[in-house]
Amino acid sequence: MHILLLEDDTVLADILKDYLQEQYQVTHTYSMKEAMRLCDENRYDLYIFDINVPDGDGITLLKELRAFRDETPAIFITAFHDTKHLTEAFQSGGNDFIKKPFDLEELNVRIDNIKRHFGLDMQITLSDDTAFDPQTHTLNIAGALHKLSAKESECLHYLYKNRNRVVSSDELLQNLWAYDEIPSEDTIRTLIKQLRKHIGKEHIINIRGEGYRYE
Structure with missing residues (x-):
């Protein structure tokens, strides 16, 4: 399974990459614009997007991808804890939402749930x-x-x-x-x-x- 990770926090990005690469192929970027380019050129099985990045935000990115009928499942990660961002995340077409700080095992559970629902990486x-x-x-x-x-x-x-x-x-x-x-x-x-x-x-x-x- 190939994951596109959009995360601008260098420490967290390295932790997530090291963890996820034990099971999956992971492409990482810090930039919303670069993420859009990667999505144009490649196919991914799962998106993991931070909501806030220096040149935009994951919610806007997913809205644009959904406008082009990209139905790749997406998990948002964010430091926000308010319902406003939670609502916007799901309205943009997100499939799950995880709040920082989080345990890596919690992320793994959420990925497994996405895999079961969308039939990823399994018979x-x-x-x-x-x-x-x-x-x-x-x-x-x-x-x-x-x-x-x-x-x-x-x-x-x-x-x-x-x-x-x-x-x-x-x-x-x-x-x-x-x-x-x-x-x-x-x-x-x-x-x-x-x-x-x-x-x-x-x-x-x-x-x-x-x-x-x-x-």
Whole structure:
């Protein structure tokens, strides 16, 4: 799992990096502008954003990312203890909130909760006889392993994480490819067609004129 960490406190940033790198790949930046550039060029599984950094704040950053339909789960870390910032954090699209000072084990618990909810870094049960491993890009269907391409796996994982809501082709294109590599919508239709062959049409519903919904 790849984490983007935005934290300007050098001491805390080093502590968090050392701790998180025992289990995850971590990219760290002190700058909101640099974080935005990294998000444009790379895909991450989790954002951990400090609310206040010298050139902006994590809440504004996440609002901008959500405006571009980036649904990557996000945890805010902050020294603020008031409900105003808590409310703003969740309204911006944040998924969790942790107040400084905090125990590293508490952060680990919150990350584990995000992983369970979004199916990160673990095998996902799609149905009684089908399990999906997004790390190895494999489907286990009634004991038989089926290998997916990396993009098929990413597409299925994204639809699953956003299950029970409609995801447009444009949203998939923006979240599965870098900005300068975005293909045509035909590519999405091909990916969906291939996934349906594996898991069945009843799990990926085509909502005419809107997009796709995983059920």
